[in-house]
Amino acid sequence: MDASDASPSPGNRTRIGGYEKTLLDMQNKPVHVLSTVIPLVLDRKNHLLESFIDIRQLREAQEKRRDLETQLERSRKMEAIGTLAGGIAHDFNNILAAIIGYSELAAFDLPEDHPSHAHIQEVLKASERAKRIIKQILAFSRRSEPEQSLIRLEEILDEVLTLIRASFPSSIEIRKKIFCENDRIMGDSTQLHQVFMNLLTNARHAVSEETGVVEVAVESVDVTDHAWATKHSIIPGPFLKISITDNGHGMDEVTLQRIFDPYFTTKEKGKGTGMGLAVVEGVVTSHFGTITVDSKPGRGATFAIWLPAIEKGEETAIHGDETIQTGAESVLFVDDEEMLVKFGERMLSVLGYKVQAFTDPLAALEAFQENPKGFDLVVTDLTMPGLSGDKLASEILKIRPDIPIILATGYPRSFTQKRALEIGIRSVFLKPLLATEFSQAIRKVLDGQPDA
Template sequence: EILGGFEVIVDRSEARRVEREKQLLEERIARMQRLEAVGTLAGGIAHDFNNILTYMFAYTDIVQGLLPEKSPAAPHVEQLVAAIERAAELIGQVLTFSRQVQLDPHPLDLGSLVKETAKLVQGSLQPSIALHLDVPDRPFTVMANPTQVHQVVLNLLTNALQAMAASGGRLDVRLHDEVLELGDPRVGDSFPAGPYRVLEVTDTGCGMDQRTLDRIFEPFFTTKPVGQGNGMGLALVHGIVTGSGGTVLAESRIGKGSTFRVFLPRVEGKPERAEQPEPDAPGDGLRVLFVDDERRVCDTSSQLLESLGYRVRWFTSGSEAIAELDLHADEYDAVVTDLRMPEVGGLEVAAAARVCPKRLPVILTTAYADGITPDQARAAGVAELLLKPFRKSDLARVLHKLLA
């Protein structure tokens, strides 16, 4: 005989919400760890390739200097240079993704840059695609490298247009401010709280499934046919944004489209104008001490410098270069040294050059920045940071800037 009863109702909606947030955070951490591992591997390979490209560039510069005017071989050498430049661009994208290359950041107006980039893609719009900009008429200042941020915006817009190529649609580009709270489930506990500038790019294209969405920031991953993309576009976006202290989020649904949100730390103040590059000039017999553990880099680079009018002595060992400075520092006008060398590295060579009576200016070259920023290099006594692969014109420019 049942004398009575009661019913218990438990609201598990909050528990489900917490569990879902935990799952999203775990997925994000796993994805970031996978990207970090891929980036480390790619960066190591890119380092070796950049050394090779440095002396490939040097040999083409040497050959171009030896060719007579209107030589029938000149167009072929130009094609070779173009191929090396394309390889250097690809390696640069890999290094940017792995955050092993850093360029000087400046305060820049994200709004102006977005408008300029939108004008570039406007001319290639299909009649079936409508582009809508929502960019307020006030400065949206961020601290980043203008060239890199331009690549971010251009890649996001290009990807969106390609997603709508078959069916047409609408592309919305929006800028707004947002304050992220600590522990926001979209970015995780480790991402700094604070005010951010947000670039939002939304398309109504084909969309992506979850498996694709999980891999879009991996280098060389692409869903495009062979020959229609190298899979570095979104990897480059990820590397630039995270290297600038921000993050990029993506969401998508098959048949509905995609939205990418780029968060960059907000900066107050006016954007800076880019400085004009210094003109190139001959060496006029000035003496340069060149140091690199790659013999071919030393050999070809010294030939380039000599063709500019510099007198060069080179070493493949940091310790030998320091010994030379101890004995004959007064015979030199500048030092060009690689950063990463066995036993004695470029920063130690730079320190030796800066304590000698002439306080020789030092140019630090590297196949990748290896965590050192231009500001950190200058704090260590380095006058200029020159990234490989460099050209004859790059050497001429930085040496003229220091010695003119």
């Protein structure tokens, strides 16, 4: 009997199905299909004809869409958290500026052998740590640009290890070994902090909670192999090699080949974005360094970061002049935070300047309009109610285009140096400024030196 003898059952012509099911192909791999069943009468007997449509591409597209929706939702949450973190950092910056400022003023008033002088120095050290934490918060909220400075690797590693120990079970041993006397490099301490946090977190996930060991080592290495240096896109010379080693499960060659690919992760779904090591590699490369990995299944892994070392001759040149600089010019100082206005007025007076300070930008503008030749410099906050710092600067420059203006902000990316120069502002500085930085910034602008 051929197909023409088959006909739908007169008693039930309804299609049954339209539901998904999973079959196995010839390689025993799952195949997602859409199943439809049609009742038929064949050779006067009732039968069911089941047909399948391969919907693997549809399922993949649906999963990609769900992943994109999840990423979008996560992105929105991170944006909201970043905005909140940035706002908190801004407020904390203002508080910290007053703490640092008044502590420095107190230190100026006391002889170095006074018992309280040492106490004030401890306050300033703690404030410097708080300042670094603010930078980390601003970096998280994507409001901070990379900031290259002379840094000691051991200090960053100590800070990271102190933070990371809280997330490690006490049964996992953490070792630190420093095999060099000079551990100074040029870099962004916030970015490198994130790099080491990421690698140590990965190491913690790789080791056993019962017998886990994670070791951090720093050593001086002179890279002389030009072929190796070219392969890793670095310039031969003195380097610091930071190795993070674990005795975990290790990685096979396939994993090693893809370990730095964006979105590649060996973690369970929902527990990793696959961006960590891609970001790490990007940060290391931006520091003119390279990263290597040595691992085998069951034998742990070693991530080695190679960063150009700063030799002692270069160190002095980088540090530059750290003396407090003074002056006698007239300064218009504007900030909506009263405690910062009081500090600015006091600090500038100590440095020798004549100061008029305002918490109201409109009142400051009115004072300038009344006596535009009475000021040699304007220092203004960016974020103020009534009239923002950039708009205040624009109004002042309309009256007197040659007046030097410094814009202070807690958000380094909220107002760029390029935008400032377009308006006519001479320089943009990040709060809180230490007395040395503050005095040098003012002197540089007044003396007409180009901003770095």
